[in-house]
Amino acid sequence: MTDSTVPPRLTRLDFHGPLSDRRAARIVERLARTGPRTVLDIGCGWGELMLRLLAAVPEARGVGLDVKEEDLARGRANARQRGLAERVEFVAESAVGTARGRADVVLCLSASHALSEAEPPEHTAVALKELHALVNPGGRVLLAEGFWERPPTDEELGHMWPGASAAELHDLAGLTDLAVAAGFRTSWIETASPEEWEEFESGYQSDVEEWLAAHPGHPLAEETRARLDGHRSSWLRGYRGVMGIAYLTLVPMN
Known part of the structure; x- marks a missing residue:
């Protein structure tokens, strides 16, 4: 995705679920x-x-x-x-x-x-x-x-x-x-x-994580960081x- 103004969405997933x-x-x-x-x-x-x-x-x-x-x-x-x-x-x-x-x-x-x-x-x-x-x-x-x-x-x-x-x-x-x-x-x-599961959860977040690392001062960075951190915690501390x-x-x- 070339547009750096918004975080990418699910670009690294073939399936929207844990399916190989x-x-x-x-x-x-x-x-x-x-x-x-x-x-x-x-x-x-x-x-x-x-x-x-x-x-x-x-x-x-x-x-x-x-x-x-x-x-x-x-x-x-x-x-x-x-x-x-x-x-x-x-x-x-x-x-x-x-x-x-x-x-x-x-x-x-x-x-x-x-x-x-x-x-x-x-x-x-x-x-x-x-x-x-x-x-x-x-x-x-x-x-x-x-x-x-x-x-x-x-x-x-x-x-x-x-x-x-x-x-x-x-x-x-x-x-x-x-x-x-x-x-x-x-x-x-x-x-x-x-x-x-690990392939899906990592792919679900990976492109947005890398976007956030490259755009820490972006107006959407704070909202994106909170969403990513919340989802990761839900997976690793909750349903994993x-x-x-x-x-x-x-x-x-x-």
Whole structure:
């Protein structure tokens, strides 16, 4: 990024989450084997996994929904660069009550909150019901969702996001139970590794950290420093090794 007047944003991340290229390639391969013709990406951001799936399945078309135009513009630019622009649409709209389904593959990567206005922890169960209604029979849902690796302490919760509560996430078994209760079978269960978390968290901050080091007197420096320091503390003192991300490949029961 050449504009030094504002801090850069997420320029060093391929995915907006702890997802490695290696894991993404395996997920794309599994989803591509099902021969999807339609892909729906809920809370898509810049839709990197959707674009990789479309590249692997030339017959497929995709739609990504998000409310952040900056991320959607990045997705459109990436699609043009990869020759996928004619097969994908990035739409600036809410996914609550969306009529964009049904699709052969539905992606929902750390975006279950985008499907309803329910508060945690109820939002996960509500989102799973919505996802079941959005996927075609015989299709696949890929849900990335947070869970507790172990119960957080009060001190750890105090360092996380405002109002963090031990009740707002399930453990991995509880999360998969919710998927089954919503009418899915769990075709594949995997979780982000510590290395993937470190790659994501470092990439999330790195370009802004370097911008701040080079512009300590910038009018935005104080605000940026507070944000960076707060996020780093939240990760290292709060959810590091405590919160996990599960990648569940789900098959709807007929």
